[in-house]
């Protein structure tokens with residue numbers, strides 16, 4: 139019996155034009171370039187222009203991914219868009235992207251798992267494609283976190299930025315060959331007992347407002363490395379891949395120290411780790427496809443390479459995915 143595997147056809151990224159450097163932030167709150175670089179590795183982030191909304195960023199990234207795949211919008215029958223900063227409470231930001239691309243068939247919906255959003259969206263799209271329900275999916279992570287930051291709170295406003303990334307996945311018949319291209323495995327987790335450690339203090343049903351991001355940074359840091367490495371061990375156990383046979387590690391770009399500590403604990407060589415957090419800060423659900431696109435465009439990730447994705451974020455939610463590119 140033939141089954142399907144979700145093969146990566148293309149990736150794309152988009153960052154808003156305006157750059158906000160650490161030096162710029164030091165004029166706004168009591169911080170310094172030294173403190174931010176030492177604690178996080180972040181040097182600058184991008185901020186969406188007035189009137190530029192999440193779907194605009196997503197649309198730009200989706201167009202680049204489609205061009206990279208050599209496909210037209212009409213080839214897409216599923217859009218899964220991960221965001222915690224939608225254009226509107228409803229309808230989904232995904233349908234705004236669908237309409238702007240001129241797609242009138244299939245399904246489009248949003249998914250919310252904060253910084254783990256892209257891994258959750260990838261796992262969701264992969265499940266639909268493997269089941270034969272849809273043929274080609276756009277998996278998008280897009281955020282305008284600048285709109286939910288308290289710009290007077292130096293403990294959070296220095297960490298985040300705006301951006302979007304997209305991936306085109308195609309269902310390809312699979313005869314069971316483990317070496318075939320495509321998504322090899324995905325693992326998702328959450329533990330709502332930690333929901334107050336990283337949250338937004340407003341919402342439609344609770345305050346009828348949007349609210350601002352609040353975080354117990356030390357608590358997040360304390361849990362991050364353990365959760366990340368656990369779910370990566372699951373991916374390794376499911377596939378037989380390990381730190382040595384892996385080609386690329388493309389983690390959620392939240393904090394350089396979390397990335398380095400996770401790679402070190404797993405025994406992944408530093409030269410296999412893709413890092414872009416210095417250029418765009420933590421863009422939540424957008425960060426993994428932004429990093430993937432960077433390493434794809436500069437030729438590091440090549441066809442047949444084994445690529446490990448990982449994310450952890452509010453909820454807490456966390457997850458991993460292994461892809462043969």
Ligand code: ACO
Nearest residue numbers: 169170173177253292293296355356358359392393450451
């Ligand atoms: N500039 C200067 N000083 C600052 C700043 C700042 N921007 N922010 C906090 N400080 C001060 C604090 O007030 C504190 O001062 P005090 O000692 O006088 O009280 C001091 O720096 C140390 O503060 P800590 O919170 O202990 O600093 P820490 O070393 O833990 O670094 C950080 C803070 C960077 C937030 C760290 O805890 C972290 O990286 N946590 C993970 C958070 C994260 O990545 N979240 C993203 C979402 S979740 C995810 O994506 C994985």
